[in-house]
Amino acid sequence: MNRSFPENRPLPAGRSAGTDSRHHVREDVPYALRISAAWAWRVGLILVVGGLLVWLLSFVSLLVIPLMVAALITALISPVVRFLRKAKVPKSLAVAITILGFLGLIGGALSLVGRQLYIGFSELWDQVLKGIGQVQGWLTDGPLRLTNEQLNSYLNEALQQLQSNSSAIFSSALSVGSTAGHLFTGLLLTIFALIFFLYDGDRIWRFVVGLLPKKARAASNGAGRKGWTSMVQYIRVQMFVAFVDAVGIGAGAAIIGVPLALPLGVLVFLGSFIPIIGALVTGFVAVLLALVANGWVNALIMLAIVLGVQQLEGHVLQPLVMGKAVSLHPLAVVLAVAGGSMVAGIAGALFAVPLLAILNSVVKYIAARGWETDPALGAPPPVEEPYLAPEPALASSGPGNPPETSEQEPVRRRRVQLRRKESDK
Structure with missing residues (x-):
């Protein structure tokens, strides 16, 4: 008596053994796990490539x-x-x-x-x-x-x-000279x-x-110009933030009678462009001036003014004004500055927000296919075919159409080539 076992049964029409095995594997793996795995390896690949790029750029940071x-x-x-x-x-x-x-x-x-x-x-x-x-x-x-x-x-x-650690001090001095x-x-x-x-x-x-390849030029050109606009907005807002810091600390120093209030405000303005270190150095100078000139009480008041202005910058100006100008959420601005300083120190804190703003603008532009309607790029010039204009349209040979003559076929081929070139552009 012939028994047909499942493995000996013929497969349905249109399905092979490989297709059937892949179908069973997909049924065995839950959908949520498949989606998570697909996201995981893509995100992991992006992180690995990004980390490798940062590591390679660290060797040419001087450039x-x-x-x-x-x-x-x-x-x-x-x-x-x-x-x-x-x-x-x-x-x-x-x-x-x-x-x-x-x-x-x-x-x-x-x-x-x-x-x-x-x-x-x-x-x-x-x-x-x-x-x-x-x-x-x-x-x-x-x-x-x-x-x-x-x-x-x-x-x-x-x-x-100091004498016992003279070698360490000398090596530190050499490193300072190299840094200079x-x-x-x-x-x-x-x-x-x-x-x-x-x-x-x-x-x-x-x-x-x-x-870049021809097909990527329009998108890259428009995305790059959009990113540049975001960086221009960032630097202008940074000027405003530095001005507020300078006016706040300089005016506070003048009100409580700290000498050299004007040069102190100029120093704060210039130092505001250097994240973390600039605020620490200029704040220390302001408190030191108040301490030397007017004593401990005046120095504590000056310290409170400096901390108040820095808190205003860190929690209001930077997240809200800066985030609105560069189309970033305030939390993204704070995390970008903190992460940039952790990865690359002062340089990372300085460039984290503009780089994130550029990346945000570029991704949005490409996702919306903005180059197709971007007026800054202009419309492509029309293709001129003066030598083909007088010719009537040629129908291809087929049922009901006569075959092309030897004189008509080169003209049709030339038109096809022109259309392909135009589509490649």
Whole structure:
């Protein structure tokens, strides 16, 4: 008696053994697990590639960071170049005037701050010595009750520690010198890149876009220009935030009678462009001035003013104003700054928000296929066929149509080739 077992039964029409096995595997794996696995390997691949890219760029940070700084400065001062160009100033002269004016403004502000601080601290030197004497008196007559012999012994121990660690201090000094050399090199690269970004930025961008495949050029061009617009908005809002910091701390210092309030405000404005470190250094200078000039109570009031302004910046200006300008949620701005500082320190905190804004604009533009309706890109030029215009349309050979003659076939082939070229563009 013939029994047909399941494995010996013929498969339904249109299904093979491989298709049937894949069907059973899909039924065995739950749908939620399949979707999670599909998302997991894609997200994991993006993270791995992103981490690898950051690791590779860390080896050429001396080139990458100056280029990014030059791009930020270009976004800031490019309107000046456009204004001069509208005033019929030659392009090279407009770029030279803009860069020299920008460097002169920054140099003048720094020299003003340095000169005012030097003069102010020279006038306050007697008060500094008096403050050191007060600290020494508090150590001897205060709750610690330290004698002069104990103070001398502590000073001698500190000197011995310095002498024993002289090699470490020397190596640290060498690293500082190397860092200063890198900063000088980076400054020269930034200025050099800034000149070409202002003078020939459009042509450089067109050259980069021209390296891409033809089908990707329109999307890449439109997405890049959209990202650039986001970065321009970011740097303008950052200027506003720095101005608010400078006015808040400078006005507070003037109200409570701290000397050198004006140069202090200029110093805060410049330091606001350097995340974390800029706020710490300028805040320390403000509190130190109040301490030396007016004592502990005034210094505590100045510290409260600095902390209040920094809290206003961190919790109101940066998340709300900055997030609205670059189309980012306030939480995304805070996380971007924190994550950037964890990954790449000061440079990461400085470039995290503009990079995230550019990425957000690019992804939205490409997802919406914005290049198809972007007026900035312009419509493609029509294809001119003057030698084919007088010819009547040719029907292809088939039932009811006569076959093409030897003279008609090259014309039809030429038209097909032109249509293919136009579609490739």
